[in-house]
Amino acid sequence: MKIVIVTGGSRGLGASTAIECARKGMGVIITYNSNLEKADEVVRTIVENGGQAVALKLDVGDVGSFAGFHEAVAAQLRFVWRRGDFDYLVNNAGYGLFNPIASVTEEQFDGLFNVHLKGPFFLTQIMLPLMADGGQIINITSATSRVATAGIAPYAAFKGGLEVLTRYMAKEFGDRRIRANSIAPGAIRTELAGGLNDEFEMMLAGQTALGRVGEPEEIGGVVASLLSGENRWINAQNIEVAGGYII
Numbered sequence: 001m002k003i004v005i006v007t008g009g010s011r012g013l014g015a016s017t018a019i020e021c022a023r024k025g026m027g028v029i030i031t032y033n034s035n036l037e038k039a040d041e042v043v044r045t046i047v048e049n050g051g052q053a054v055a056l057k058l059d060v061g062d063v064g065s066f067a068g069f070h071e072a073v074a075a076q077l078r079f080v081w082r083r084g085d086f087d088y089l090v091n092n093a094g095y096g097l098f099n100p101i102a103s104v105t106e107e108q109f110d111g112l113f114n115v116h117l118k119g120p121f122f123l124t125q126i127m128l129p130l131m132a133d134g135g136q137i138i139n140i141t142s143a144t145s146r147v148a149t150a151g152i153a154p155y156a157a158f159k160g161g162l163e164v165l166t167r168y169m170a171k172e173f174g175d176r177r178i179r180a181n182s183i184a185p186g187a188i189r190t191e192l193a194g195g196l197n198d199e200f201e202m203m204l205a206g207q208t209a210l211g212r213v214g215e216p217e218e219i220g221g222v223v224a225s226l227l228s229g230e231n232r233w234i235n236a237q238n239i240e241v242a243g244g245y246i247i
């Protein structure tokens with residue numbers, strides 16, 4: 001059984017990714033930041049459908065906590081799966097914040113940077129020795145790095161940085177046959193940045209060739225399928241999954 005770690009697996013795209021991966025027969029370790037109840041719900045859904053999953057707490061913005069997380073993962077791998085390694089890492093955790101460049105504070109900038117770029121960088125670094133050769137990394141980026149949307153500049157810039165980092169991961173980890181790709185969702189119906197109100201949703205739907213916003217499982221399904229081994233020559237790519245957003 002392949003084992004995947006999905007950060008921010010308690011809600012939204014991460015929860016859907018975890019459920020879709022379990023459906024494809026993977027063992028799943030999800031992380032949550034504060035929402036233990038939602039994380040437990042995801043684990044329950046997976047287990048009730050015959051899969052295996054555990055939830056661990058992780059603040060992706062707190063690099064100092066990563067050594068403890070590494071230990072916790074190693075313990076769960078031994079205890080639940082009798083293994084000393086895992087196969088896939090999905091760097092998904094994140095949050096949104098609307099504020100124009102003119103009024104972004106240093107604290108807001110640093111918070112977004114820590115979770116969206118520094119966190120995935122150092123989490124991948126510390127988890128890499130525990131990842132099996134031939135593994136995969138999927139970073140969740142965003143279509144907002146391609147199309148400028150006023151009010152989310154630091155977020156989009158760090159997602160753009162994560163897209164570049166993905167190519168460097170593919171370059172540096174290829175000797176262990178570890179692939180790295182990123183998935184860039186367009187607007188998806190989740191609780192990100194407080195969710196979509198009707199007006200915002202209509203605007204985004206109007207900018208999308210398929211005429212609607214996406215649903216979480218439309219991202220989770222792509223991540224699970226990319227991990228499932230049917231796409232083993234795809235490497236170092238940023239794949240936009242957005243229904244044709246501003247084309």
Ligand SMILES: NC(=O)c1ccc[n+]([C@@H]2O[C@H](COP(=O)([O-])OP(=O)(O)OC[C@H]3O[C@@H](n4cnc5c(N)ncnc54)[C@H](OP(=O)(O)O)[C@@H]3O)[C@@H](O)[C@H]2O)c1
Pocket residue numbers: 007008009010011012013014031032033034035036038058059060061092093094095096115140141142143184185186187188189190191192193
């Ligand atoms: N939804 C979209 O339209 C969209 C589009 C493009 C990209 N994305 C990206 O997709 C990813 C998932 O977003 P989503 O829409 O699923 O958001 P969401 O529904 O708000 O879920 C966010 C998840 O990330 C976790 N999280 C937030 N801050 C964290 C932190 N500091 N440390 C660890 N975990 C943290 C949350 O944990 P708790 O439940 O414990 O709070 C939750 O599991 C993000 O990276 C986002 O930028 C989303």
